[in-house]
Amino acid sequence: MAGIADHRDLEQGLADPHLLADLPPGAAADKPPVIAGFIPDLAGAIVVTTPSEVASDVVQKSVTYARDMGIKVLGIVENMSEYRCPSCGELNELFEGNTEAMCEALDLPLLGRIPFDRTLARTFDKGEPLLDETYPTIQRYQDIAGRIRTLLDYKRVLAEQL
Numbered sequence: 001m002a003g004i005a006d007h008r009d010l011e012q013g014l015a016d017p018h019l020l021a022d023l024p025p026g027a028a029a030d031k032p033p034v035i036a037g038f039i040p041d042l043a044g045a046i047v048v049t050t051p052s053e054v055a056s057d058v059v060q061k062s063v064t065y066a067r068d069m070g071i072k073v074l075g076i077v078e079n080m081s082e083y084r085c086p087s088c089g090e091l092n093e094l095f096e097g098n099t100e101a102m103c104e105a106l107d108l109p110l111l112g113r114i115p116f117d118r119t120l121a122r123t124f125d126k127g128e129p130l131l132d133e134t135y136p137t138i139q140r141y142q143d144i145a146g147r148i149r150t151l152l153d154y155k156r157v158l159a160e161q162l
């Protein structure tokens, strides 16, 4: 039987809540303004890409679009950066794009890279997501979350000084 989280865990999580909305790629141009309209103090957008030229075109459009809307883009996350071998855990290349160059051109930080990981994907498919913080791919997510938190904290400090 599944355990129920202690209510203190829940309160701790709610002390500094963040709402994340996963939006479709740039083509669905009506979605960001609709969402933005519901969130008056929208902290910013995080753009997820894959290291391929096609994705990089869409990302550049999305970033331009967000900036035109006055939405701050916090940074870029590269998904499917590599392939983690389910047998030995070794990372191998999947695509040959250059996300660093794109980030530099857009003047945005690269918040992190997430490998394609069948071991992790399988646990999600089974409805029992792997949540072990010591697992290397999970660690990547934690690092990205930490960087986003730092950016949001920094933004809040700046706002309080005004």
Ligand SMILES: [Zn+2]
Residues within 6 Å of the ligand: 085, 086, 087, 088, 089, 090
């Ligand atoms: Zn292997």
